[in-house]
Amino acid sequence: MSTVIKVENLSKQYRLGELGTGTISHDLNRWWHKVRGKEDPYLKIGEVNDRSAKATSEYAWALRNINFEVKQGEVLGIIGKNGAGKSTLLKLLSRVTAPTTGAIKVKGRIASLLEVGTGFHEELTGRENIFLNGAILGMTKAEIRAKFDEIVAFSGTERYIDTPVKRYSSGMRVRLAFAVAAHLEPEILIVDEVLAVGDSEFQKKALGKMQDVSLKEGRTILFVSHNLAAIKQLCSYGILLKNGELNFEGNIPDILEKYQTTNIIKENDGVRHTIPDTGKGYFRKWIIKKVSENNVSDNFSIFTGEQLTFSFHFTSYTSLENVELGLVVRDTSDYIIYSTNSRDYGGNFFKIEKGDYIFDINTRLAIRAGQYSIDIILVSNNIVIDQWLSYTPLNVLNNYSSVLGGKWQGIICEASSFNYEKEN
């Protein structure tokens, strides 16, 4: 398939701090260099865009020397931490601002959906805004008129179509805005985080629509999201940005793995550092006690399918009755992979007094290798006493020997026995 977007040595420099009296002297200096035919003196300075490091220069590169290509019909996922340069890249692609150096070559019409309800006018009705928004996104009036009913139906706002948009809820705005953009028919569609709003039903609808657009109609989509599950569902190929540079590009499973491993949270002692103000008690600490002889050095790593014991340290300020304990294990996309409750299968309530307790949960997690988060809850008389989402990740290490890897590896990794016989 042919290449529809080609990004070559793309860089974008921003000035840090406030624009003020210093600006005019920089402008004059820049102009003076230009007059003498020299290079812009401020292009040489500037550093890698690490948000947390202290700046040493007034200029920073939001993007530096980015190169990649997108093929027709591909859904490209762009991932990276906050400040990695994702939005800057999309801004350059959608021509909101110009690059500092480099070039982007494009075949076909681009439409972008950078934020909800761009150009919606508060005083105008939904109907008027569909026309206005459509025109802003590059549609002609005739095109909009032809698709009007379809747009309204997709957005599900028929009842409010003649009401000013200022009376809309934020969810309705997103629906309407997405509906307009989804019916645009550009060859290339840019989508940034819009799905963060809107209910799950609409999110599904929107994802489905985007899949249709790329698969059936052969159009290209660039998709930026922090929702890794959505990226996984939608995208075939991805690029990972880190501090303004292209860190990695490849197939989605590879890139997600790369992203997650560069994203490891450093706090890994299992201790709760900020004591919550719960009044009746709180979880202090968790740790894994090994049962099997597979000895991994730290207390938060296990092997797939290994027998283990989670130990939760709880401090109770009072005596509590009808206590139940729940544990949830989530993957990096926040999907709950495993859940258990002390009352499952008719388990009994606990009764505890003031003091420190250790709760042990014996279990076995036959899940694929990766990082997981631990979410524990203690309930007494149906009232939540404390819930703790630990910052310390649970690392599941791979010892499940499978011929399947990458995107073909399931969440649950259990060895099965395979037999065969000849049918009569």
Add this chain to the structure above:
Amino acid sequence: MKEQDEDWSLVIKPSSGLFDLQLKEVWRYRDLLQMFVRRDFVAVYKQTILGPIWFFLQPLFTTITFTIVFGNIAGISTDGVPPLLFYMAGIVGWNYFAECLNTTSNTFTQNANIFGKVYFPRLIMPLSIIVSNLLKFGVQFILFLVLLSYYLLDDANVQPNWAVILVPYLVLLMAALGLGFGMLISAMTTKYRDLKFLVTFGVQLAMYASPVIYPISTLPEKYKIYILANPMSGIIETFRYSFLGQGTFEWAYLGYSTLFAFVVLALGIVVFNKVEKSFMDTV
């Protein structure tokens, strides 16, 4: 090279030439211009009781105020023309120019919100402002014509003459001046907000330096040259002459205004075009 055989429909580069105006693209987005005009017109009087009547009231009250203050109290001559008509002719014309300039000069800062998220030829915005103000001018102009016909029937000292055919051209000149100045200022205010403060009262002051409230004929020779340096002076005076038959008409005044408008417009478009690409970083 291989790249030459590939036909890219769009190449996004750091900056382009000064005169790369992409007028073709502006034309492609003409429906958007129409939508913006509609938006401006409809949104202005939503949730008001009087609605479009406000377009009449504003020039009407200004005219009455001017008549009382400058005509009756200060006793400034109106060349024998009925004062109401004299002031309204000046105000309707001046208003068009002033509104074009004021609104255009806010293009970037007012629309940073939209401009920051989606691309369309930025030139559409100031052009739509000129057109919506033209509609507003049309409404006020009708008011002026109504007043004029009243005085004509009343046999007052007014003689509309051949110069009326120049009126569309005068409107064009005012639009060009307002647009040109407005775009220059809007381009400069993206980085340095100082100009914003200057514009509002600058336009107000400039009105006193044009023959809106006095005829050129009454000017002392010493000041005439300064007043005529204002490119709006010739336009206002010609506008008034064409409908009322009183005042000064000189091709030279008009020629000067034309030249001025052309230069300002060209400069405005070039600067605007230069800024539009990266203004989001500095606004």
